Every structure is written in C-alpha cells, then in structure tokens.
Amino acid sequence: MSGAKDIHDLIDLMAKLPGLGPRSARRTVLHMVRKKSYLLAPLADLMQQVAASARECLNCGNIGTTDICDICDSEKRANGEICVVEDVADLWAMERAGVFHGRYHVLGGTLSALDAIGPDELRVPKLRDRIASESISEVILALNTTIDGQTTAHYIADELGSDVNITTLAKGVPIGGELDYLDDGTISAALRARKAF
Amino acid sequence: MLHLSTLVLSHFRSHKLARLTFDQRPVAIYGNNGSGKTNILEAVSLFSPGRGMRRASALDMTRRPESLGWQLQSDLVRNERIHQTKITSDKGAARRVLIDDKPVSQLALGEISRVIWLVPAMDRLWIEGAEGRRRFLDRITLSFFPSHAEASLNYEKAMRERNKLLKEQIRDAHWYRAIELQMAQTSIEIHTARMRALDLIQNAQDTATTEFPAAQLTLEQSEGDMPTLVDDLKSALEESRFRDMAAGRTLVGPHRTDMIGVFQRKGVLAKDCSTGEQKALLISMILANARALKDQIGAAPLVLLDEVSAHLDNQRRAALYQEICDLGAQAWMTGTEIDVFHELGDRAQAIHVTDADGLSHCTQHESCLI
Numbered sequence: 001m002s003g004a005k006d007i008h009d010l011i012d013l014m015a016k017l018p019g020l021g022p023r024s025a026r027r028t029v030l031h032m033v034r035k036k037s038y039l040l041a042p043l044a045d046l047m048q049q050v051a052a053s054a055r056e057c058l059n060c061g062n063i064g065t066t067d068i069c070d071i072c073d074s075e076k077r078a079n080g081e082i083c084v085v086e087d088v089a090d091l092w093a094m095e096r097a098g099v100f101h102g103r104y105h106v107l108g109g110t111l112s113a114l115d116a117i118g119p120d121e122l123r124v125p126k127l128r129d130r131i132a133s134e135s136i137s138e139v140i141l142a143l144n145t146t147i148d149g150q151t152t153a154h155y156i157a158d159e160l161g162s163d164v165n166i167t168t169l170a171k172g173v174p175i176g177g178e179l180d181y182l183d184d185g186t187i188s189a190a191l192r193a194r195k196a197f
Numbered sequence: 198m199l200h201l202s203t204l205v206l207s208h209f210r211s212h213k214l215a216r217l218t219f220d221q222r223p224v225a226i227y228g229n230n231g232s233g234k235t236n237i238l239e240a241v242s243l244f245s246p247g248r249g250m251r252r253a254s255a256l257d258m259t260r261r262p263e264s265l266g267w268q269l270q271s272d273l274v275r276n277e278r279i280h281q282t283k284i285t286s287d288k289g290a291a292r293r294v295l296i297d298d299k300p301v302s303q304l305a306l307g308e309i310s311r312v313i314w315l316v317p318a319m320d321r322l323w324i325e326g327a328e329g330r331r332r333f334l335d336r337i338t339l340s341f342f343p344s345h346a347e348a349s350l351n352y353e354k355a356m357r358e359r360n361k362l363l364k365e366q367i368r369d370a371h372w373y374r375a376i377e378l379q380m381a382q383t384s385i386e387i388h389t390a391r392m393r394a395l396d397l398i399q400n401a402q403d404t405a406t407t408e409f410p411a412a413q414l415t416l417e418q419s420e421g422d423m424p425t426l427v428d429d430l431k432s433a434l435e436e437s438r439f440r441d442m443a444a445g446r447t448l449v450g451p452h453r454t455d456m457i458g459v460f461q462r463k464g465v466l467a468k469d470c471s472t473g474e475q476k477a478l479l480i481s482m483i484l485a486n487a488r489a490l491k492d493q494i495g496a497a498p499l500v501l502l503d504e505v506s507a508h509l510d511n512q513r514r515a516a517l518y519q520e521i522c523d524l525g526a527q528a529w530m531t532g533t534e535i536d537v538f539h540e541l542g543d544r545a546q547a548i549h550v551t552d553a554d555g556l557s558h559c560t561q562h563e564s565c566l567i
Contacts, residue, residue: 111372113361119369147351147379151358154375184344 061106080137110148199496200527205270208260210236211557223528225538228550233557234531245312256289307343314501323467327455338394352383381430401485408516409481413459497526538565
C-alpha cells in the first residue's frame with residue numbers, strides 16, 4: 001500500500017482499538033480522510049479535548065471530565081442504594097436502562113490472586129468508607145456471573161457482613177429470550193429462581 | 198449411531214495430507230512402528246473436549262519441518278445428522294474449533310461427539326499414582342456429562358487462586374471464604390458426576406455378558422471422606438487452611454480423590470492383579486463405558502484402542518471384536534500387522550499406514566481380509 005507514513009501510523013493505532021482489526025481500521029481511516037472536514041477534523045479536536053479532560057471520578061470510579069462525576073454530584077441519586085459493578089462499561093449499561101436511580105461503585109476489575117489483584121486494587125476499602133459516609137442502606141452487587149465475578153461478589157458480601165442490606169441481580173431467562181437458545185446453567189438458575197405467576 | 202464419514206489430516210504430525218473416507222464399521226489401522234498409526238487415533242481423539250489422548254500442545258502436533266500449523270476436518274455423523282467439524286491451529290496458536298462453519302468452544306464438541314480411548318500409557322494405570330486414575334475417571338465422567346469439563350475447569354481455577362493466596366501467606370479470611378465457596382460448589386458437582394459415572398459403569402459391567410472381568414470401583418480420598426454437602430466442604434476447607442498454608446497447596450477436595458479398582462470375581466485389588474488382568478479390567482471398563490453411553494445418548498461413542506489387540510489371546514481378541522460389532526461402535530484400532538484383525542473380516546474397514554522419510558502415507562481397504 002502506498003501513502004504517507006502518518007496515515008499508516010493512524011491505521012496501526014486504530015487497529016489496536018477493541019472491535020477493529022487491520023482491515024476495518026483501513027476502511028475507517030479511509031472514510032475519515034474522505035470526510036475530512038466534517039469527520040476527521042472535529043474528531044481530532046474532540047479527542048484532544050477528551051485526552052486533556054477525561055478522568056476517573058474520585059468517588060465512584062466512573063469516567064467523566066470532572067473530579068466528581070454527575071451521578072455522584074447529584075443529590076437526587078443519594079437514595080441510599082449503591083450498585084457495585086466491575087467496569088465503567090457496566091455502569092454505562094445500567095444507566096442506558098434508566099431504571100436505577102441510586103449511585104454506583106466501579107471496582108475496576110475482579111479479585112485475582114494469580115494476577116495480583118487484591119481488595120485494595122479493587123477500591124473495596126473505598127466502598128466500605130462510602131457505605132458509612134453516604135448512609136447506604138442497600139448494596140446491589142451487579143457483577144458478571146463468571147467464577148471471578150462471583151468470587152468477588154462473595155468477597156464483598158462477606159466483608160460487608162450484616163451492617164447493610166446486600167442484594168444481587170437476578171439470573172435467568174433474558175427478556176425476549178427463547179429457552180431453546182439458553183445454556184443448561186442459565187435454565188437451571190432460572191428454574192431455581194422461579195416465582196408465583 | 199455416531200461415526201466419522203470423512204477425516205482429513207493436514208500437516209498433522211507425520212501426515213502432510215491424508216483424505217480418508219469411512220462407513221460406520223470399525224476401522225483397523227495397521228503398519229510398522231513409527232509409521233503414523235497412532236497419529237490418526239490422536240486426530241480422532243481431538244474431536245472431543247480436552248487435549249486429546251496424548252495431552253499434547255497444539256505446537257507439538259504440527260508437522261515438522263514446515264511448522265505451518267495444522268488442520269483436521271471431519272464429517273461427524275450422529276443419528277443421521279452430519280456435523281462438519283474443523284479443528285485448526287495456526288503455527289502453535291491455541292486450537293480453534295468450527296462446527297458447521299461456526300466458531301465454537303471446545304466444550305461444544307462434547308455436545309455432538311463422544312470419544313473414549315485406551316492407550317498403552319494406561320497399562321500402568323492401576324499401579325502408578327492417583328493422578329492417572331483420576332484423569333481416566335474424569336474422561337469417563339466427561340463422556341457421560343459434558344458439563345463435567347466446565348465444573349472441573351472452574352474448580353481448578355478457584356483452587357489455583359487459593360493456592361496462590363496460601364503460597365503468598367495472605368491471611369484475608371474474606372478472600373479465602375469467597376474462593377472456598379466457589380470450590381465447594383464446584384467440588385460437589387464434580388464428585389456427584391463422578392459417582393454417577395461409576396454407577397453407570399458398574400451397572401453396565403454387571404448386566405453384560407462379556408469375556409472381560411468386571412472391576413468393582415470405589416472412590417477414596419487421600420484422607421477422610423469426601424464431604425457431600427457444600428457447607429461441609431466449605432468447613433473442611435476452612436479448617437484445613439493453616440495446614441494448607443504450611444504445605445503451600447490445598448489438601449482437601451476432589452483433586453485428592455483416587456479411584457480404587459477390585460477384580461470383582463476374585464476380590465483382588467487391581468494393583469495386585471497380573472499385567473494381563475489389569476489390561477482386561479481396563480478393556481472391561483471401556484466397553485462398559487461404551488455400552489452405558491449407547492443407552493444414554495442412543496449412539497455408541499467412537500472408541501479408540503491403541504495397540505490393544507496384540508496383547509490379547511485369540512479368544513479374548515475375538516470376544517473384543519464381537520462386542521465392538523454388537524455395540525455398533527466405530528472403534529479405531531491399531532496394530533503392527535493386519536493378521537491381528539483378520540478375525541474381523543469384512544466387519545471392519547482397514548487403513549495401511551506406511552512411512553517414507555518421515556512422511557506417512559495411508560492406503561484404505563474395504564475389509565481386513567487383505
């Protein structure tokens with residue numbers, strides 16, 4: 001392929017993004033270069049701004065442009081509920097659903113002795129502090145149902161003890177899902193969690 | 198009925214390219230030592246979850262000196278439904294599995310195929326350490342319950358985490374309790390599945406008319422009994438924590454289980470039996486495994502028997518062939534001479550494997566009467 005080195009470097013960088021490979025990176029860059037004024041230039045400006053301003057919320061670990069994110073800053077969200085998630089992407093997924101009106105706590109991963117990720121690396125001490133300082137009455141564990149996710153959930157539940165009400169998301173048939181497409185484990189969990197119709 | 202109707206080996210060990218077609222009958226593979234017979238069996242064993250019968254890495258299976266990676270393709274027929282199955286590894290990279298052109302996890306192979314095997318390395322199974330017997334038992338269990346693989350993987354992951362905490366002398370009780378709960382839950386799944394598998398094998402041995410002696414099988418822990426309730430195992434792990442910390446590893450759980458075999462008719466421990474009797478017990482278990490699987494899934498599994506026929510007397514060999522044919526299993530058997538398969542006649546198809554300068558060549562025959 002012929003062309004300027006900068007453009008090749010941009011393609012190489014783009015190919016490192018999640019969901020993009022070399023081919024899709026080439027197509028994306030080519031598309032942006034063709035739409036230079038209304039895509040490439042504004043994107044470059046915005047990326048520069050975000051690079052300068054993006055930061056983790058000092059309270060919950062959400063990503064925003066201020067030290068304290070909008071959710072933590074809002075008094076309306078101080079309803080005594082805190083939802084614990086592994087990653088910012090999980091927080092954003094919960095927010096997209098628009099049904100949770102409390103605050104969040106982003107752990108930033110899961111416990112893993114093998115990867116040297118302990119409770120301190122996961123902002124668990126900060127969670128303990130927040131439960132006391134923000135008068136939290138319910139902690140909702142919204143962690144992934146992997147072995148690591150569930151070990152972390154059990155750890156937090158065990159660590160917090162009975163000082164606060166601890167709940168976890170239900171596991172079972174997704175809305176609009178078909179039983180035929182579910183794995184045995186999900187069907188088994190759904191059956192165990194059945195309730196009166 | 199479960200069988201392979203095609204098998205293509207590409208750059209797999211000594212086979213540069215072998216395109217083979219089969220009907221439902223057993224397959225007798227013969228040729229000189231080192232010609233590449235067992236490599237075909239290993240290829241078939243990879244059409245089930247796990248690392249295959251040699252437990253080799255993907256890199257070890259690649260043909261040298263090219264080292265281009267390898268590919269296996271097969272039309273796997275189960276109850277008249279064809280599954281186009283492909284397993285590939287690029288230059289030593291992890292194996293990728295495609296079923297009907299869709300990438301799937303290795304565990305998905307367990308949903309469409311069942312493969313069991315007996316190889317010469319198992320000849321010392323009854324007299325060597327418990328690990329080999331445990332692995333043999335887990336292969337049997339996996340053949341009945343594909344979810345056993347996932348439970349075992351989850352248990353091992355949780356145990357590695359706990360062992361790391363023990364080695365690092367970390368004393369966070371909350372962390373231990375969280376991991377031990379995961380271990381206890383998966384342990385009970387593993388233990389229950391193993392017990393059910395042993396029951397199925399025992400029952401299949403006891404109800405069969407066979408030339409091969411039945412083995413009475415029990416599970417034994419290295420110390421004490423295996424708890425059967427999650428809470429009991431959790432408590433056992435908690436109680437063992439300080440001792441485990443001194444040892445630097447977990448000393449309680451299903452990874453400390455041993456399978457004890459007794460030659461049922463004589464009441465003699467398998468480890469004290471003659472070499473021939475020990476082999477006969479293993480064959481008995483493999484055949485019982487195949488019979489029980491046929492009852493369970495409606496199709497006999499693929500049965501891989503590496504160098505088994507040569508070690509049997511004429512009467513037992515004939516009985517083995519008869520049982521395989523009665524089962525309707527596509528058994529894959531190896532031997533250095535075609536003579537050991539003559540008894541099978543046209544009840545089996547044959548492959549003659551020859552070797553020239555490290556390159557295997559396969560010639561197929563319609564029957565064993567060559």
